[in-house]
Amino acid sequence: MSPEVYKEEKKVKTGTATTSAGxxxxxxxxxxxxxxxxLFILCLVIGLLSDKFFTVANGWNVMRQISVNICISVGMTxxxxxxxIDLSVGSILALCGAITAGLLKFGLEFPALDMFIGFxxxxxxxxxxxxxxxxxxxxxxxxxxxxxxxxxxxxxMLTIARGLTMxxxxxxxxxxxxxTFSYLGTGWFLGVPLPVWISAIIxxxxxxxxxxxxxxxxxxxxxxxxxxxxxxxININRIKIIVYSIAGGLAAIGGxxxxxxxxxxxxxxxxxxxxxxxxxxxxxxxSLSGGRGTIMGxxxxxxIIGVLNNGxxxxxxxxxxxxxxxxxxxxxxxxxxxANSKGE
Amino acid sequence: xxxxxxxxxxxxxALVLAYNSVYFxxxxxxxATPTAxxxxxxxxxxxxxxxxxxxxxxxxxxxxxxxxxxxTDKDAAFAKxxxxxxxxxxxxxMIRGEGEITTIGENTVTVVAKTDQAQQPVKxxxxxxxxxxxxxxQGLIDLTEFTSTMHLNSVSEEINRKIRTEVVPPFKxxxxxxxxxxxxxxxxxxxxxxxLDEIEVIPVALDLVEPEGASTN
Numbered sequence: 375m376s377p378e379v380y381k382e383e384k385k386v387k388t389g390t391a392t393t394s395a396g397x398x399x400x401x402x403x404x405x406x407x408x409x410x411x412x413l414f415i416l417c418l419v420i421g422l423l424s425d426k427f428f429t430v431a432n433g434w435n436v437m438r439q440i441s442v443n444i445c446i447s448v449g450m451t452x453x454x455x456x457x458x459i460d461l462s463v464g465s466i467l468a469l470c471g472a473i474t475a476g477l478l479k480f481g482l483e484f485p486a487l488d489m490f491i492g493f494x495x496x497x498x499x500x501x502x503x504x505x506x507x508x509x510x511x512x513x514x515x516x517x518x519x520x521x522x523x524x525x526x527x528x529x530x531m532l533t534i535a536r537g538l539t540m541x542x543x544x545x546x547x548x549x550x551x552x553x554t555f556s557y558l559g560t561g562w563f564l565g566v567p568l569p570v571w572i573s574a575i576i577x578x579x580x581x582x583x584x585x586x587x588x589x590x591x592x593x594x595x596x597x598x599x600x601x602x603x604x605x606x607x608i609n610i611n612r613i614k615i616i617v618y619s620i621a622g623g624l625a626a627i628g629g630x631x632x633x634x635x636x637x638x639x640x641x642x643x644x645x646x647x648x649x650x651x652x653x654x655x656x657x658x659x660x661s662l663s664g665g666r667g668t669i670m671g672x673x674x675x676x677x678i679i680g681v682l683n684n685g686x687x688x689x690x691x692x693x694x695x696x697x698x699x700x701x702x703x704x705x706x707x708x709x710x711x712x713a714n715s716k717g718e
Numbered sequence: 719x720x721x722x723x724x725x726x727x728x729x730x731x732a733l734v735l736a737y738n739s740v741y742f743x744x745x746x747x748x749x750a751t752p753t754a755x756x757x758x759x760x761x762x763x764x765x766x767x768x769x770x771x772x773x774x775x776x777x778x779x780x781x782x783x784x785x786x787x788x789x790t791d792k793d794a795a796f797a798k799x800x801x802x803x804x805x806x807x808x809x810x811x812m813i814r815g816e817g818e819i820t821t822i823g824e825n826t827v828t829v830v831a832k833t834d835q836a837q838q839p840v841k842x843x844x845x846x847x848x849x850x851x852x853x854x855x856q857g858l859i860d861l862t863e864f865t866s867t868m869h870l871n872s873v874s875e876e877i878n879r880k881i882r883t884e885v886v887p888p889f890k891x892x893x894x895x896x897x898x899x900x901x902x903x904x905x906x907x908x909x910x911x912x913x914l915d916e917i918e919v920i921p922v923a924l925d926l927v928e929p930e931g932a933s934t935n
Contacts, residue, residue, distance in 0.1 A: 483745055490745040497739025547848075549875055550759075550868045637868045692911060 409674040420685035440680030441569035445628040447654040448580045449621030451672040455597045457664025458524035463625040465535035467644035471629035474502035475548040475639035503626045510622020514615030549638035559635030569631045580669045597664025657707040757869040763876030770858045775902045781815040782836040801857030807910040810855035814902040840917045850874045851920045855904035889924040898927040
């Protein structure tokens with residue numbers, strides 16, 4: 375090959391490579407910001423169709439509503455990152471809300487001892503959170519100790535926790551929980567609703583944990599390749615129990631917010647909340663096979679779900695159609711995620 | 719040494735939290751404590767029931783008439799007969815009717831309310847008596863009487879409890895398929911997505927009608 379021809383050919387090849395690299399870079403940017411782009415388009419469309427969407431009151435309303443889903447979704451992200459799933463968060467949310475409400479309103483009575491144990495707001499909240507964490511730990515224990523698939527173990531807990539909620543409440547709502555407790559779900563701090571503060575703090579802590587701590591690295595490692603993680607000396611069982619405990623604890627916080635906001639613990643609270651949480655995680659780009667995903671992605675996913683819910687209500691779409699639309703959005707998110715994985 | 723300090727701090731925190739979380743009292747003392755300073759939902763609900771709700775039942779619209787009006791001009795019927803405290807499409811009606819019991823289910827009793835012109839099936843709730851339908855259906859609640867939404871909600875809770883314990887049990891014990899019943903109750907309808915095929919009634923009054931000739935043998 376003559377030097378001229380070689381030079382010419384090299385030039386062409388380099389040009390193609392540059393174009394290809396540019397396209398790849400563009401694709402990567404698109405993948406990176408796909409949730410944000412989806413959210414932007416969604417807001418734009420709803421905003422054009424409803425004049426109530428871009429109002430301050432509606433904005434805060436959406437933020438309040440998604441704060442519960444964010445609490446649950448953050449826990450769900452950690453679980454999914456370990457290649458697990460937690461279907462029990464909705465029921466745990468209901469049980470913890472009910473326990474908090476019951477202890478706060480009625481305390482514990484021991485007629486045989488002529489003793490009454492009353493609970494302060496702090497005490498009732500702690501009891502609710504401890505219950506959630508303990509149930510989450512139980513999930514982790516059954517999954518690791520008896521090798522029960524997470525889907526089955528948490529499905530069982532879904533039923534157990536719902537049944538316990540019915541037993542605790544006797545099927546009736548527990549209402550009138552006092553102004554102090556109501557402040558948790560309805561109050562404002564520095565011009566921002568308190569539930570938004572709570573979810574923001576949870577997100578911040580979760581981001582730090584996943585990005586900057588050993589626990590975070592272990593979670594990604596287990597989800598990425600469990601065998602390799604085990605061989606490298608990571609105590610898989612311990613990490614999984616911790617992760618499921620966190621998911622339970624965060625579901626309990628969600629339960630506290632819901633109960634406080636409604637000023638009532640409803641026995642059927644949190645029904646199918648686990649699906650919204652899984653949807654947020656998937657839409658946020660976390661891989662259901664574990665090891666890949668971010669907390670901020672999940673937050674975006676939760677915002678998309680929240681905006682979608684709000685938009686469909688504002689546009690007066692029938693609740694039945696709302697479910698259909700949400701289902702298709704989740705399906706679309708998974709298909710896009712699969713396509714991206716292939717691309718990588 | 720470091721571990722001891724760590725566990726010591728954790729113990730102190732746990733003790734402080736526990737001290738601020740629970741308190742112990744004698745149960746008999748707690749039971750004897752009057753709660754006069756609190757809103758008494760039971761008293762309010764009983765008074766509301768006897769002085770406002772039941773005296774106004776005579777103005778309840780007959781179910782077949784309501785259905786006919788809804789089918790003719792939905793918005794006019796909602797404006798004329800419905801009430802609600804909040805905004806939105808869900809509104810409540812106080813209705814009455816008389817009809818034959820066709821099905822006695824675990825949670826509902828189905829009654830076909832007949833007039834000369836029409837017949838409308840309704841399901842009378844006998845198990846799941848919840849919500850604000852009865853409280854709000856007549857528009858008689860005065861919001862200014864309440865200092866908190868908690869109190870307002872507790873009124874509904876008490877009214878529903880009264881229905882569950884006083885209205886439903888005698889009816890449920892004696893109701894038989896084919897028997898006639900006069901009913902008054904509250905229903906909830908969605909103005910935007912109106913469905914009239916499955917009207918559910920939260921009963922306020924249920925009277926089983928003695929069959930003709932029952933007293934004369």
